[in-house]
Amino acid sequence: MNIVIFGPPGAGKGTQSSLIEKKYNLHQLSTGEILREEIKNNTILGNQISSIMSSGNLVSDEIVGDLIEKYVSNKDYKSRLIFDGYPRNLSQAKNLNKLLEKHDQKIDIVLKLSVKLETIKKRILERKILEKRDDDSEEIAIKRFQTYENNIKPVIDFYKQSNLLEVVDGEATISEISDEISGLIESI
Numbered sequence: 795m796n797i798v799i800f801g802p803p804g805a806g807k808g809t810q811s812s813l814i815e816k817k818y819n820l821h822q823l824s825t826g827e828i829l830r831e832e833i834k835n836n837t838i839l840g841n842q843i844s845s846i847m848s849s850g851n852l853v854s855d856e857i858v859g860d861l862i863e864k865y866v867s868n869k870d871y872k873s874r875l876i877f878d879g880y881p882r883n884l885s886q887a888k889n890l891n892k893l894l895e896k897h898d899q900k901i902d903i904v905l906k907l908s909v910k911l912e913t914i915k916k917r918i919l920e921r922k923i924l925e926k927r928d929d930d931s932e933e934i935a936i937k938r939f940q941t942y943e944n945n946i947k948p949v950i951d952f953y954k955q956s957n958l959l960e961v962v963d964g965e966a967t968i969s970e971i972s973d974e975i976s977g978l979i980e981s982i
């Protein structure tokens with residue numbers, strides 16, 4: 795199965811995706827993680843995107859679209875992908891459908907993690923200490939939250955229309971969220 799998981803920064807997408815990855819033998823495709831690796835390795839792409847990422851804005855649809863296609867077209871990952879952080883706007887959501895269709899696949903479930911801004915600020919500041927991410931300051935966290943809010947509404951409507959959307963309470967503990975997600979996955 796292919797799963798889309800999204801939510802504001804600090805919602806726990808990465809943590810939950812990696813738990814599902816292990817439990818159901820899927821592959822976690824985190825666009826944020828791949829982009830951070832590019833920056834760390836000082837690649838041409840990394841240099842192009844580093845200031846955009848550290849300011850809390852989105853990288854271009856074209857860059858992330860190309861990146862996604864590499865995985866969707868890879869037979870090893872066929873119908874085994876967790877899209878963690880993609881799509882982030884309507885044009886990406888449409889592109890994902892198109893790519894999956896082209897490679898004879900589909901999305902089976904879309905999980906939206908809902909978390910309040912106050913919780914996000916707290917979690918991001920905790921994560922900053924652990925992971926030392928450039929975009930994890932309070933100011934940039936708020937900016938990233940706004941970027942998310944400004945773009946996500948049409949994505950939610952898009953997946954509601956296709957009856958794929960499940961909303962998960964991201965305020966609960968890691969294991970409670972994980973149990974809820976497992977229940978949803980096993981019910982399809």
Ligand code: AMP
Nearest residue numbers: 825826827847851852853858879880882
């Ligand atoms: P994340 O790790 O998912 O919080 O993503 C970190 C940053 O990577 C975001 O703030 C964006 O700058 C960039 N990014 C990740 N995924 C996407 C995407 N689907 N579209 C555009 N930019 C993205």
